[in-house]
Amino acid sequence: MRPFLLLLSLAFSGLLAAAEVTLTNGEWPPYLGQQLPHYGVASRIVAEAFALEGVEVHWEFYPWARALQMAERGQRVGTAVWTHSPEREQRFFISEPVVESAYHFFHRKDRAFDWQRLDDLRGLRICGTLGYNYGEPFQQAERDKRLQVRRLPSDELCFRQLLAGRIDVFPMDKVVGFAMLHEHFSAADRAQLSVHPRALRSDPLHLLLSREVPGNAELMVRFNHGLAQLRDSGKVAQYLLDAQQPLSLAP
Template structure:
């Protein structure tokens, strides 16, 4: 009898431990996300601490973005962080309350100013972009119908290099990501050559997504949202964002 009770206790304990962990996919997008970053990036930190307030530990698995999304979509991982929401993702996932804001701006050289109000004003410019990035419905449509000439690059760092070399006129990037990349991989002299248009190309929110294919995720997203609200109300999210945004500048 004691052996039976011990086995039952171990099984209950294992089930409880499993219930207190969530396995999520992640990718590389400093300073928001990154395997080698402190706390795996600011967005990862927010997700993990929001879950922790609900007694749940996050296990991160890092993959290229397409695979990270696919694994979560199929239910091979509980979910993935962090993403723009759209109709398809709302269909496949439970989408959380906003984790962080993201605003894309048009970066350009200081010696090549631009003036624009909508994407059609960009016609005639050599525009850069990164493979797989969505720059908003108006931009994507103008690119698709040929109204804009967009040269997609393998990644955002290549795009900034192309901009500095004068091979493109503008390159859209999330401002926080751009500032971080410019400070990590470019010299002060290179940074001093660049600026950005004050009008955002798109402003959105980024979200944790939990797969609808995984049982229990409807309840789990509700718990996450509760923890996220607690974390935001504590002022810690604003504090963490300030830590990565405050030092960033294009000044040499």
């Protein structure tokens, strides 16, 4: 009788451990994207970390504001991937870092550019994308009019302004910028651009699980455990390398 009860208990525990979750997502190649292999490298890391804990992920893609709002209200279990903030910590359980985002200045090769501090950017025509936060020091300098920033509706428009010589520099996540340039611009366009090695800002990006969904505190523990296993296996580093390797400014 005891062996039967033990087997029944183990089977029941296995059923409890298995789960399906629906997470929201957005378009940010190569990290995230509905048409990308594995829905992007960040999505792949999240899904495989959960899979190691017996959790299957289903993705739904929305505009970013809606993706965050649906998760915040508990209409979906969570959303990927986002920066940490005190405001978000009040509404979400925040995971260990999934990927790292680093913003760098893109500029034309035929215009010399170097910078070490924000004051070095004075007098330059800077493009920024509407709604983007480039870090509090930059944001404050923009509010104070110490920096001349022109905000446009999309990253692609900023790149086109840069290529046309109508702006001098454009800050963007370097890897995402390379992906956009490969998708929407020619090799001749890419050959005109360079990227400064100094990062404007660098931030870890996280999975957010809504505090409105029961069981999400425990689910986050499971995710972080799976993420640690995936990272220790070397797969996270390999996936990131595979996603970034074909991307550059070279023709």
